[in-house]
Amino acid sequence: MFDDLRELYQEVILDHSKNPRNFRHPEDANHEAHGYNPLCGDTVDVYLKMGHNGLIEDAAFEGKGCAISLASASMMTEIIKGKTETQAKHIFDGFQKLVKGEENDFDAGEDTERLMMLAGVKEFPMRVKCATLAWHAMTSAMDDKPDVSTE
């Protein structure tokens, strides 16, 4: 029917939203944060296991939400695993600009293509919050880390 809707609700997005990856609460998570969108009542809990080497060893989430927020959370957990905090935050920064339509030459390295799947959000300004909810929770989780390092 409508091109921008097809662009927003691509197969990959729908798949992630119906079968979210890393949808669990890891027992050894050492950082977590709760995200809440008062507009729609959606919630997300993000769990991180940060290793001693500064790498994100595990990333997972639980929550209720729309297709966009679930897919974005699911893809996020896949992407940030194995990254450093700085790398993760840097990717979020670019991703946020991408979905707000502020950046046209988005580059997140090997993850670019996957994240570009969510670029359709930029035609739907009311949905930017959905796409970024889990990411905000992720950075909060990191910042609550007492020995936060910006490298």
Add this chain to the structure above:
Amino acid sequence: MFDDLRELYQEVILDHSKNPRNFRHPEDANHEAHGYNPLCGDTVDVYLKMGHNGLIEDAAFEGKGCAISLASASMMTEIIKGKTETQAKHIFDGFQKLVKGEENDFDAGEDTERLMMLAGVKEFPMRVKCATLAWHAMTSAMDDKPDVSTE
């Protein structure tokens, strides 16, 4: 200059406002009431001496106000003296309709001509309160009378 202004501020009105009659506080007054117009801060105190025969033996006032309210208060004290409570209230009733422009065949007996001097107020709706302030205080003074009679 403007006919309706000349009609409002007739010689007689200006005279009453500059030299208000019965502008005093009679020691033997047995009823009194205070009137206040919050719009302009004007005040009036009306003092009545009601006789045993049911007649208003004395009527006087004190206060601060515009030409219309002073003139109306002054003329009122002259007119109600010697009247019964019912007569006084009846005159007020007709007078109120007159200044609101609700009655065209105003008749207050011998006092008609004098009160018609204030008929110009009907062209100035914002001033109706000024013209009736003392009259309202007069009826309040009467009604506070413990042995109020409606005859």
Add this chain to the structure above:
Amino acid sequence: MNDMTTFDVEKIRRDFPIFSREVHGRPLAFLDSGASAQKPTAVLEAVQKAYAETYANVHRGVHYLSQVSTELYEGAREIVRAHMNAASVDEIIFTKNATESINLVANSYGWAILKPGDEIILSTLEHHSNIVPWQLIAEKTGAVVKAVPIDAHGEFMLDKYLDMLGPKTKIVAVTHISNAIGTITPVREIIDAAHDAGAVVLIDGSQAAPHMKIDMQSLGADFYVFTGHKVFGPTGIGVLYGKAELLDAMPPFLGGGDMIERVTFAKTTYAKGHAKFEAGTPPIVQAIGLGAAINYVNEIGFDKIGAHEQALLAYATEQLQSINSLRIIGQAKHKAAIISFTLDGVHPHDIGTIVDRGGVAIRVGHHCAQPLMDHFDVAATARASMALYNNRADIDALVASVKSVQEIFG
């Protein structure tokens, strides 16, 4: 004349300029009047004229424009009084919205009478605006807030309510119609029982005012509130009706210009009647616009509006129910033209976005009624809310778009 006795929805639509526009290249199917209604030309013109031709502040001047502006503003109060069949204009207070009206009662009446342990009875159907003000005043006074439960259909449970009423009940505050699911509550019974228990009743008529005639003297509510923007009037205007003897005894809420009699630093005395509760420059032009809106609906007549809306509700319910995996939340016997629904496997937010591309405006979310959402164990629903200007084409557009949601989500 025939025109006067039939309800011509297409003619009514032409009274609303917004329906001449498209959204995303589609005709606008505006099914979000429960959140806020569109405005007829009569209201727009009243607003425009009040600013462009006769504007000045009210109550404060002897000059011509001030006088005309005051007459229009107070004339609007009389229109509202007559419409609500209140006994006196002193019982009609203009506020900024229904929320302020409720806060006014909570902070003035509630503050004056509530003692620790006193009970305020609400219901699970309430909008946040009829919950949070009571929670705030309860916290300040030590009173307790209780909620009458609803059943699986979304009906107000009258028997439970009667059990809850008691000597501690001081205030009952209940909605006339649920904004989230359309339930019409048994206000008459609620009010009578509260009065028998010695409690005072506030009815939140925000959703009732656009759909039915409301009559204060026959209803007997102590306070009744509604909001201008939902009844085709401007934003920034609300109404509080209060019985004169209650209002007279209540302390002021907001302090400022126009609500005083005499101000000194040593002692201030307050105005009488509605003035005591209208501090500062009131929403002058918004009240005038609201008056025009009320005149507009009354010219059409609530009997016809109600009949049209109920027919549309029946049609929409039937059509939506025919959609697989669609579940209507709230199936009260008496309902206003509001339908809340969910679709299996699709979040309401996604429904909202997709139907919007079809020109269909519905609301998705918790509808400021989270306790009600919790009751139905959903975080959000999609809600289509109808008004006098909606037609079958709007419903058809909704149904078609919901079907395309299903297509997209497979």
Add this chain to the structure above:
Amino acid sequence: MNDMTTFDVEKIRRDFPIFSREVHGRPLAFLDSGASAQKPTAVLEAVQKAYAETYANVHRGVHYLSQVSTELYEGAREIVRAHMNAASVDEIIFTKNATESINLVANSYGWAILKPGDEIILSTLEHHSNIVPWQLIAEKTGAVVKAVPIDAHGEFMLDKYLDMLGPKTKIVAVTHISNAIGTITPVREIIDAAHDAGAVVLIDGSQAAPHMKIDMQSLGADFYVFTGHKVFGPTGIGVLYGKAELLDAMPPFLGGGDMIERVTFAKTTYAKGHAKFEAGTPPIVQAIGLGAAINYVNEIGFDKIGAHEQALLAYATEQLQSINSLRIIGQAKHKAAIISFTLDGVHPHDIGTIVDRGGVAIRVGHHCAQPLMDHFDVAATARASMALYNNRADIDALVASVKSVQEIFG
């Protein structure tokens, strides 16, 4: 370009539709902007468009109209923020008028911090809207209200103020410009001294906003309020600026929709930022109209507006002073374009009625400033208040009508 650097009052008058009308067969000389200002076409059009083309409730919908309406509403907040040079939009709260803004601070901040014996310092210049809210909260908390005196010219007495400040002073609330007599107060000194004493300062900018640029970051006020209708915007909209760290720590004022994070009957949590203080449907279109008004004055520029008004004030003062038996009340060194006066032997009410017949709109009464009237020992004054659209012809009409008052009263 020349047009950009000169101030053409006749061109500005054409921006205001009301000046095309007559009053009592005379050209309208509107000298009552201190009570409320007229509206330019830019504001009328913004209001009209917002209702007729893009209307829907804000914050609550994902559909197109709701999105546009939200962008316009939040866009207005950004216009106000930029205009006031506030650090963040979270410091800008929309209320219904300046009176509500002050009541909000008194009831939220005041309620939270005031203890018995604490002092709230106001001044004799204040409008009732900056007196009564403080008296009401003082009564509830046991705090004490004190007033800084003014001298015979109507100047704020800075030395007395400094003496009054002390460890008990918790709140200082002072007007930027007196609505009744035009005095501009030394706000900078007032704020700095209060801060040295550990008190928080609210400035009532209701009369300043139409006449001068206001800059929050350079002024340093903790709270600053103004009202939309006096700054050429719609009625029903006011502004409260508050420093973010204060607002964040303050309890909510009105409760209801949109100011919450999560509502349950057991526990409710509140939104962050400006949302916490905007309960219920806000004055959406009024905020949009206010944004248009601010854009309008900024396009002209307050430097030019100020120069024009000061020239007019000088002319009017000179002309009025030449009238026998006319006494100007309030002769502060720094004054806005407001002149209060009395005429020997004529009550202001009679002045108002007579000049009105000459097409001249002035305000007569106590100007919601009774303590100030008491100070000058008058019950009322006549007040001519000017704005950017007034010209010398307006002043000439006023002077001529005042002379006819004298003729009538002989």
